[in-house]
Every structure is written in C-alpha cells, then in structure tokens.
Amino acid sequence: MLKIRSFLPILVFFTLTQPLTAQLKAPGEFLPHQLGEQFTPHEMLADYVRHVAANSPNIVLKEYGRTNEQRPLLLAYISSPQNLARLEDIRLNNLRRAGILEGAADPNLAPGIVWLSFNVHGNEAAGSESSMAVLHALADPQNARTQAWLKNTIVIIDPCINPDGQARYTHWYRIASNRTPDPRPDSREHQEPWPGGRTNHYHFDLNRDWAWQTQVETRQRIPRYLEWMPHVHVDIHEQGYNSPYYFAPAAQPYHLFITPFQRDFQFTIGRNNAKYFDQNGWLYFSREVFDLLYPSYGDTYPTFNGAVGMTYEQGGIGAGRAVLLRNGDTLTLYDRVAHHTASALATVETTSQHAQALNQNFASFFQRARTNPPGEYKAYVIKGTNAPERLKSFCQLLDRNQVQYGKAGKTSGLTAYNYQNGQTITLKVEPNDLVVSAYQPRSTMAQVLLDPEAAVVDSLTYDITSWSLPYAYGLETYASKQRLDPSGNYEFPAPPAASVPASPPYAYLLSWNALNHARLLAAVLQAGIKVRFANEPFTLESKAFARGTLVITRGDNRHMEQALDQKLVSIAKEFQQQFTTVQSGFAESGRDLGSGSYSLIQTPRIAVLSGDQTSGNEFGQVWYFFEQELNYPVTIIDANRLDRTDLSYFNLLVLPEGRYRLGDPAWDKISAWINAGGRIIALGQAVTALEDRKGFALARFASDEAKRAAEKASDQITLDERFDQYGIQERKAISDMIPGAIFKVKMDVTHPLAYGMAPEYFSLKTGELAYQPLKNAWNVGTIGSELMISGFAGKNAREEQKNTVVFAVESKGAGSVIYLVDNPLFRAFWENGKFLFSNAVFFAGF
Secondary structure, eight states: OOOOOOOOHHHHHHHTSSOOOSSOOOHHHHSSSOBTTBOOOHHHHHHHHHHHHHTOTTEEEEEEEEOTTOOEEEEEEEOOHHHHHTHHHHHHHHHHHHTSSSSOOOTTSOOEEEEEEEOSSTTOTHHHHHHHHHHHHHHOTTOHHHHHHHTTEEEEEESOSOHHHHHHHHHHHHHHSOSSOOOOTTSGGGOOOTTOSSSOTTOOOGGGOTTTOOSHHHHHHHHHHHHHOOSEEEEEEEEETTSOEEOSSOEEEEBTTSOHHHHHHHHHHHHHHHHHHHHHTOOEEOSSSOEEOSTTSTTHHHHHTTSEEEEEEEEEETOTTEEEOTTSOEEEHHHHHHHHHHHHHHHHHHHHHTHHHHHHHHHHHHHHHHHSOSSSOOEEEEOTTSOHHHHHHHHHHHHHTTOOOEEOOSOEEEEEEETTTOOEEEEEEOTTOEEEESOSTTHHHHHHHHOSSOOBSOSOOSSOSOOOHHHHHTOOEEEESSOOOOOBOOOOOOOOOOOOOSSOOSEEEEOOOSHHHHHHHHHHHHTTOOOEEESSOEEETTEEEOTTOEEEETGGGGGGTTHHHHHHHHHHHHTTOOOEEESOOOOSBSOOTTSTTEEEOOOOOEEEEESTTBOHHHHHHHHHIIIIIIOOOOEEEEGGGGGGSOOTTOSEEEEOSBOOOOOHHHHHHHHHHHHTTOEEEEEGGGGGGTTTOTTOOOOSSSSHHHHHHHHHHHHHHHHHGGGOOGGGHHHHHGGGOOSSEEEEEEEOTTSGGGTTSOSEEEEEEOSOOOBOOOTTSEEEEEEOSSOOEESOOOHHHHHHHTTEEEEEEEEETTEEEEEESSOTTGGGTOHHHHHHHHHHHHTTTO
C-alpha cells in the first residue's frame, strides 16, 4: 500500500503550532478529510471559507459574483481587527496615493496590500487546497507570527478564481481515482479526459483574460481588483508534475515599462521564499520560462497596474493525490499543498517587512505615469470617422480597464505614426476624434494596450508578442510622441427613439460594419424575418449604401403582415440601432431592391464539432461566440460521432481548431453534404484536415514546381544544421516560429467575406501555417511580398508567409468551404476578427 507522508515542518510551523480558538477549526477539523488526503469540491471549499470568516475577527468575506454555472466567487479581506475597522479608509487612501482619486494620501494609513489568487486553472487544484491552509494561518488570532504581519498588512485572498473548472476536475477525479492513490502515471486517475478542468465553463483560459475581460468571472473580478490596486499580487498555479517549484523572479523577456523596483523586489520575495524551501530541502527554480510580457496574465496585468506581479508554479498537473516522478520519488498532494502554503505565507511576510518601501514605490509608479509616462508615444488619436459601433466597443474595453479618454475638442496638427501603413505623417486632428493621453494614472496599461509594438528586450517568450487594440478593433488610429490632452468627455449620441413608422415602409435598411450589426441580424433571423444583403453599392432616396447593407423588404416578409414593423422596432431598441426606412425600391444608382444583386440570407442551422479531436480552448471560443456574442443557437456534435450523424438538417458546419482524425466515411459524408448545399467554416489548425484532400482546393503548394523548390531548400537547411552548436538550439528554433504576431492582410472588399471591412485587415497569427493562393477559389485575404508585422516572427517564418492566403472561399457543388487559416476568434478579444467570422456565418459561400 502507498504510504502518504504528512505535511512537512514548514507548514506545521505556520499553521498548527498554536492552539486553536474554541470556534475556529483547521481545514482538517472542518472537512471530512485532511488537507492533502483528497481534493475538496468547490462547495466544501466555499463552506470552509465562510466558516473561517464567521469565526475569526481577522476576516471580512465578500461574494463578488457568480460563475456561468452559478458557483460563488469569493474574496476574503484579512488583517488585524483595527485595520478591518478602517478597511474602506485604507482602500480609498491607497487610490489617492496612486492619483486615481483626488486628494492627498494619509502617510500614516499605509499598510502593505498583497492579493493572493488561487486556482485560476481548475485542474491545478492544489491551489484551492492550499488557500484553506493559508486562510487558516492568517485568520487564527492565536498565531502570533501571522498576527504580527497583519498589523501593517492587508491580505486579499481569492480562494478559487475558476470554480467551474475546479468543480469539473475535482468531481471527475473523485469518480475516476482508486480508494488508495495509484501513483503510476499511466493510471486512469492521471489521464484527465477532454476538455479537462483547466478552463472555465466556456473552456476559456482565465489566466489569458485579465485585460480583455471577455469572461463573466473576469468581468466581476477586475472591478474589485482595480478598486483596491494591491502592491503585491501572486497568481498561484501548477505545472507539469516533474518540474520543481517555480517562484519569482520571472524570466526574460520583461516588458520595458516594468520599473527597476518591480524587477528588484521580485528578487526580495524570491530570496525569502528560497529561505523556507532551503530549510526543507525542497527543489525550486526561478528566472526561467515564465516571462513578463503578455499583458493579460495574472502577473503582468497587476504589474502594469503598479503591483509587483508574480506567478508561482508547483509541479502537479495530472498528479492526482500521488504520482511517481522521473527521479523515483513520489509527489503527493500533501507536498503540493505544503509548498504553496509556504510560498504564499512567505510572500505575506515579505510584504509586511517591506510595507513602507512598497507604498513609496507604488506612489512613484503612478507619479511617473501621470508626469513622465514611460513609452515612446504620449498620445493616441482614434479618428471620429471610424464606425460608431466599433468605437463604442473599444471604449467599453477602455472603461473596463479604467483607462481615461476624451474628445480632441478642436482642430490641431501633430506628427504621428499611422497604424495602417507604418508611416510617420502630419496628422490633422479633428474636434470629434477620440484621444487617449499617456499623462494619466493608468498610462502604463494604456500604452501597453495601445502601442503598435510591444517594448520587449528579447524574443524568447511564453505567449503572443503583439495585441495592439487599434488593430484588434479595426480602427483608424495614430500615435504621437507629442503630448495631446483631451478637452472633454467623449460622448456618443443617444440612441434614436425607435417607433413604428406612420406609413408602412417599402423596406428597412441597416449598414453593416460592426459586430453589433451581426447581433441584430441574429435576432432578426430568429424572429422569422427574411433578410437580404447588398452585393453592390447603391443609392436610394439620396442616401448611399455600401456592400453588405442589410435589406428587409415588405415583399419578402408578407407572412409577417403588420407584425413586421413592430418586431423590427423592438429589435432596433434592443440593440440601440436605427433602421433607414425607404418608401420605394427604385435605386437612383446601383440595383433596385428587387434585383438578384441582393442575396437572400439562408437562416444558418449550425452544427459545431467538439470532442477530443478539437482543441478545448478553441472549441470554447466558437461556443462562446454563438451563445454569448450572437445569442444564436448551435448544435454541438462530438467529432467522433460525425460518421453516424444525420447532417441533413444543418446548412453550416463549423470546425474549430484541432487535429482531426476523421475517417474516409466521415469525409465522404461531409463532401456529399457540401455538394448538396452545405457550408463548412474551418478555423486555424482545422484547415489542415482539408489540406491536399481529394475534392478540396486547399494545398500546401500552388504547383509541383513550388513543392520541389521548397523540398530542395529544406534539404539544404538540414545539411547546414549538422554543424550547429548544441547551445543555440532554442534560439535557432524560434527562426521558424510565430508565437503570436500581427500581420497586415489585403482584403478583397468586393467579396461577401470582407463586406463592411477596410481594404487592410490586421490578423493575429498564432502559428506558422502558410498556404499559397488556392486554385479555383476566391482568395479573399492575402499577404503579399512586402510584409507589415507587429510583434515577433522568426526570420524563416516571415519568408514562409510571403505571398500566401489567409482567408479563402471555395465553391464546391451547391455548397462551399470557407478557410480561415488564422483563427479570428482567438481568445475572443479580436473584435474585428469576430466581425469577419460573422461575415463567414451569414454572407460567405452562398
């Protein structure tokens, strides 16, 4: 029988050396198991947190929201009773210190503020287990050591950021594991099935969502974070179970806007953590793998908001309660909880010891932000001529991150960088342009999100290397090195008061250039209303309309009778839109409304493939888009059952990214279904399932000659590599990589896939897929021989991307195949990509 060792001395010292109060129970006294003996379901975790809050004078507990599956999101505020009595005063004073609130900060009200985030990835469940040990150690009024820290420290604990993922993992593990833990790695209890518990309900990685705030958990947590602005933040994770413990300092690359104090204090914290790990002989490492660049992590987002932000990683993913390691040792859940508890409490100790320095440097961070912002660009001008709906969505994200902006207010001129072509120009600023000044408290975050290029010291990075919001939102934008302050609030016109027209119109028209228009269209179609879209520009009743304009005629909707007008008015109010009504279909230029130039939209009946042939994250992006972005119904089908599925009801099949293993019977079924009128949308890596497949146009090379040339070049590279040095292999490998960079793509705006878009689309490319333009297909989005790139792409990878196709539509029988080589739904923050995907759903391939 496997013998499980109990907690090591460091944890005992922190948590169990003092007698307990009569009411407050240690986790092992409250739960039906000892910590480390079994995983604690979320409902038990929440019960224990509530128990501690009810029985300790050191805690204020607040529920800050609910998950998609209605589990509670909790924050525990822990300090001395004296500090808790002034908790709101401390919070407001901290915001004054940052200049976020007006007024002078009280220097005598300056505790260190440390925020500990546990279990952002649900299957890294030792985090939430250790949160209970940390909570108890801090809450116990008999623990003299922790009580001393709390005299000058506020500790904020989120015991489980991702309750739905944690519940999915812990419930599965309790079902799948043996009564006695089986440490053999090939045991079922170490083989978590798709999609795993890492992600939230919609399979989103919440540790990539801090800045974008697409998910309900993040949208409820970030306002709480920004109203506190802690000085230290730790994001507590797990990694592969053979890895030793990782803590700060972080690896390069650091974003260049990170201050010397933020870098140096990571060493201060790391040294104190190391002291306790050394005492117990625990293996650990630092300054490797986990960098500080991508702004939407649980370490970088706090860092760009003035904190010392850090990730801690315990080996443990897939370890269950016990697993054999490569070195012959057995890693137990007891060990994992002990390590996390020790590092978390050591961090609280360091915060307490350096509270004064933390407060001083926190104030300095924001003083620099307001008076001498670190970046090259000091002002960002987003033209007021951009589509209003796009501007609104952009401003909503700025608001969520509390980045200040306003209107220019007057005409002026300044030298500026043009995001669209990379040129420096003399810009005419118009009164209604939107301006973001870098001279504001949150300037560091503003610059990180808006700069056309990330300021980085190295290209070896853990994640994407570019994310510039003007590209993500498809907005005409300029950045200037000159200061330009807004002169007032940027206000959008109030939505028009929609009402049923006095005289029934011949048709209702709506421009098509933003995601909100797609949401409206989804609602209109679900109401049973027939809609067309314009394939050519036209003028009607002295108004010009572009390709993609939605056209709803009374003639197409005779079945609605008088209900048509009332329904459309109701939908327009819901989406704060206004239809243009016309009394005639006779065009002054272009085609009349009864022309075949206006395509009738087939109401999509959508099936989405899922299961272990798809990537869990990327399937979730599609699922989330339809359910939460469009509010449009889909049927989810396991790809392993596709050959047994009747597709006759559906007219659109979506293939999320993945590695498909569909057999010939499934492909024969799909091909026949397409020929009969079905449409497929293949995203990202999913297109490889169609590559060089009989009956499909997608091919790696446009000709046999091009294929032979590539093979010859590859053979030569292989020969040259025989002389490489071992030590350069990692850096050499990145020459072939695109970890995440923005490429300028030329769009054929006369094709329905590109309706409502600009001639240039900036695509977030997260892989190296490259295809020469397709034969007998519409190559709608292409990259030419002259590249414009934001972010890192390896030298060889850049060459591979020249003269390639990114988006294409192939006609196949009565149906079509839509190839989206770059996934436009990546992490749900690429707003212009979501609009492109809407074109694929509603317009392309008919």
